[in-house]
Amino acid sequence: MFTKVLIANRGEIAVRIIRACREMGIATVAVYSEADREALHTQLADEAICIGPAKATDSYLNIQQVLSAAIVTNAQAIHPGFGFLSENSRFASMCEELNITFIGPKGATIDAMGNKINARTLMLEANVPVIPGSDGAVANVEEALKIAEEIGYPVMLKAAAGGGGKGIRKVLTAEELPQHFQSASSEALAAFGNGDMYLEKIVYPARHIEVQILGDAFGNIIHLGERDCSLQRNNQKVLEESPSVVIGKQKRQDLGAAAVRAAQAVKYQNAGTIEFLMDEAGDFYFMEMNTRIQVEHPVTEMVTGVDLVKKQIEIAAGLPLELQQADICFSGHAIECRINAENPAFNFAPSPGKIKNLLLPSGGMGLRVDSAMYSGYTIPPYYDSMIAKVIVHGESRFEALMKMQRALSELVTEGVVTNAEFQLDLISHPQVLAGDYDTAFLQETFLPNWSPED
Known part of the structure; x- marks a missing residue:
């Protein structure tokens, strides 16, 4: 069993993990941004390290800073909680390379299921029913219009690497699809670095x-x-x-x-x-x-x-x-x-x-x-x-x-x-x-x- 775990998160989930570790006899390390200096998770953990400014990209999403904190404190494992780096396959793989246990699935698994298009394919192969939609990424608006016509409106445009409600658009008619396709793809590219889109029939009500x-x-x-x-x-x-x-x-x-x-x-x-x-x-x-x-x-x-x-x-x-x-x-x-x-x-x-x-x-x-x-x-x-x-x-x-x-x-x-x-x-x-x-x-x-x- 681990003797020390770093929690790469904040708020109630960081507190939740710290309490679980304490009940298991495991020491904890909290990381925090400058805005979270007085946060409860920093007070409950055995150690606390500031990893950057308030902006999440400079602190809680900064892989180098999080890993450096783990190395400096000799943490054997990192629990990512939810949000932030919890579904970042690169982060999970880098932990493994540094002999730090990522408390979650392997990076390859996160990649396999994090891409929604790839996940659909895997589920079909596993005999898990999926929502009718495109077989893979939709290359352009013209292809999206063709598939939508085949499966029938309304449809949902979704980002392949989406999450948190980003890169998702409900499309009721063919006339509004082009605009929604472009805006959803741009939003996904900005949020996840991947603008690939796929299309599904809307199951409604559900x-x-x-x-x-x-x-x-x-x-x-x-x-x-x-x-x-x-x-x-x-x-x-x-x-x-x-x-x-x-x-x-x-x-x-x-x-x-x-x-x-x-x-x-x-x-x-x-x-x-x-x-x-x-x-x-x-x-x-x-x-x-x-x-x-x-x-x-x-x-x-x-x-x-x-x-x-x-x-x-x-x-x-x-x-x-x-x-x-x-x-x-x-x-x-x-x-x-x-x-x-x-x-x-x-x-x-x-x-x-x-x-x-x-x-x-x-x-x-x-x-x-x-x-x-x-x-x-x-x-x-x-x-x-x-x-x-x-x-x-x-x-x-x-x-x-x-x-x-x-x-x-x-x-x-x-x-x-x-x-x-x-x-x-x-x-x-x-x-x-x-x-x-x-x-x-x-x-x-x-x-x-x-x-x-x-």
Whole structure:
């Protein structure tokens, strides 16, 4: 087992990893930008090293600085968390070259699944259903128009190296396709250094269902059930729950088996997520694979009792996955709400600033808050707006919903505006209470009729 791990991240996920390491008896190294000098993860870690200015490209995305910090502190492994360098295959491969363990899959695996076009091909070969679309990269607008005509509108243009909602455009008609193609390709080139695009039929309305998997270096791969991530705004998840209310026993088994086949196709090691879209008929299609820990991993931890971050570390250390599929038991229902420093009343504008008073919900069983906030902390304006995750677990979905309503109503963050009130209204909506929603619900039904309290 490792004796020292460097966490190449910030915020709540860095705190989450540090706490897991401490419980495992592993020393930790935090890296931070100049803007994060007073951040909680720098205070909780055994060591902390500044790796550059506030701008992420000069600090958290600076591979040379991160690796130098690991070498100077004699860290044996690096946990990348999510975002930043977590799905950077070059970073993973450079760690390996320096005999520093990357707590995640191999660089070649990240490459194989990170390119969405290549991933589609691999999934077809593994008998995993994929969304109808182009066989590979679409060379130009003319080819895109031809394929779209064949599969029928509406279609979705997607960047081959996309992620985080970038390089994605919904196309309703042939007339608007050329403009969307150019803008999406340019955005992808700027964000990922790769402007290749592919095209898929839009599965609409749909449920966004993802399956958590774990794989070790000995070929053992299991799944840990699904999460329903259909409540989204601008292709970004807002709320997640497990299990999905629209999936029965047989469909759950089929989804899990498909996810395992997908992971086996690339000999996957460590934690990962296979994402699917499910149409009104209940048919599901592979969408993409996330080769890292997910923001919503606590939902799975709540219903399975498996600590995914600790499993990541154990697998990276070369230990076999002692769990078999039959060992995974699902209990109750879990929900996660993402709390962001943003103002929903003003088109979700970022709301950085100093937290003058903080009260995190607590008390009772089945309530967890993952956060790096504290009273007096100043939320910097340079990074993602997510500042906390409220996760609840109940014996039933109704119990979990009521617990989440109670938890959100207790949250106080004086000094900054958050989306907590918005989340409370969402979790109280009749359709959400009934489980009757899809990927279009929040954007097209909830938001047009929502207004903040005076």
